[in-house]
Amino acid sequence: MTTSDIAAVRRATDRVRERALAEGLIDIGYATLDTPIGRLLVAATAEGLVRIGFEDEGDGPLIELSALVSPRIMETPGRVDEARRQLDSYFDRGLRQFNLPLDWRLVGSFGRRVLGRVARVPYGGVESYGDVAVEIGHPRAARAVGNAVGANPMPIVVPCHRVVRTGGALGGYGGGLPRKRFLLELEGALPTSRAAARSG
Amino acid sequence: MHTTRGPALPPFQWLLDEHAGTVLRFLTRHVGGTDAEDCFQETMLAALRAYPSLAHGTNLRGWLLTIARRKAVDSFRASGRRPLSLEDASGEIAAAESTAPDAELWDAVGRLPAKQRRSVGLRFAGDRPYDEIARTLSISEEAARRNVHEGIKKLRREMR
Numbered sequence: 001m002t003t004s005d006i007a008a009v010r011r012a013t014d015r016v017r018e019r020a021l022a023e024g025l026i027d028i029g030y031a032t033l034d035t036p037i038g039r040l041l042v043a044a045t046a047e048g049l050v051r052i053g054f055e056d057e058g059d060g061p062l063i064e065l066s067a068l069v070s071p072r073i074m075e076t077p078g079r080v081d082e083a084r085r086q087l088d089s090y091f092d093r094g095l096r097q098f099n100l101p102l103d104w105r106l107v108g109s110f111g112r113r114v115l116g117r118v119a120r121v122p123y124g125g126v127e128s129y130g131d132v133a134v135e136i137g138h139p140r141a142a143r144a145v146g147n148a149v150g151a152n153p154m155p156i157v158v159p160c161h162r163v164v165r166t167g168g169a170l171g172g173y174g175g176g177l178p179r180k181r182f183l184l185e186l187e188g189a190l191p192t193s194r195a196a197a198r199s200g
Numbered sequence: 201m202h203t204t205r206g207p208a209l210p211p212f213q214w215l216l217d218e219h220a221g222t223v224l225r226f227l228t229r230h231v232g233g234t235d236a237e238d239c240f241q242e243t244m245l246a247a248l249r250a251y252p253s254l255a256h257g258t259n260l261r262g263w264l265l266t267i268a269r270r271k272a273v274d275s276f277r278a279s280g281r282r283p284l285s286l287e288d289a290s291g292e293i294a295a296a297e298s299t300a301p302d303a304e305l306w307d308a309v310g311r312l313p314a315k316q317r318r319s320v321g322l323r324f325a326g327d328r329p330y331d332e333i334a335r336t337l338s339i340s341e342e343a344a345r346r347n348v349h350e351g352i353k354k355l356r357r358e359m360r
Binding site for chain 1: 208209210211212213216220221224225237240241244245248249251252346349350356
């Protein structure tokens, strides 16, 4: 491998990417995005956003998508351009409501009901696991709701960070509590604590 | 799309990251620089089409080179030339691997974290399969794969 080889390889693989996209051969396209809470993996099928992964998950989300959906996975920034634009704007305190096609295939039917409800918790607000359980008609299923919220494959866009424990404790977060706190502070749902900000 | 699968195949992007150089060199050697890029695209697109139906992920490089060899033969047929050296591609496959890396790349490899450096070294300089790398480094095969993949990603960023 020489340096000029590497340039030739990049050119050739770029062409493969273009043609694969044009021929509909890429089942999942992804890109990474630098944000105030670390690097995010953003992956989408032809139907819509399917997965957002936090930096600490490493290659886990891609391996999972390969096993559960399809191994025809390629880095195709174009496929997730709109998601990237909206996420950038969200972190800049511009966008308050995501408007993206979502592909729910990684979520079961109960999870869809839970996360569908979670998606309606407004920017700047919070709701408890128990509230969500009541709203979806399973008042005694707060724990199952907690699990479904914790398994959210599209964090931030489906705002599971807005679900907290009754009484005000933050509860858990797949991306770790500092990230949850950061997002809630960004949205003004929590008073800013300088120590916690940016510690993602 | 395929919803139930056996043991996971690596994401196709990783095949590109790892083997695109080998395949392109192999094709350049056989069909020349002008046709190599077309053959490369035909190879990778054919691989991408067939990929989900592949039974297992062992020796993916060999699989890609087999497709590449077929595309090289097609290209010779199409141009009315006779394939000269394609009868025994296996020797060439080894030769395609043995191109000496340049000093800049080798320096970059030297700067990788230890596990990645050793994994990348075993994989490309030593041409070892993943299960053997895993045994040598006392890590899982998946970890070996990940080390190589992460190592290559870093190298790519550095060589940009």
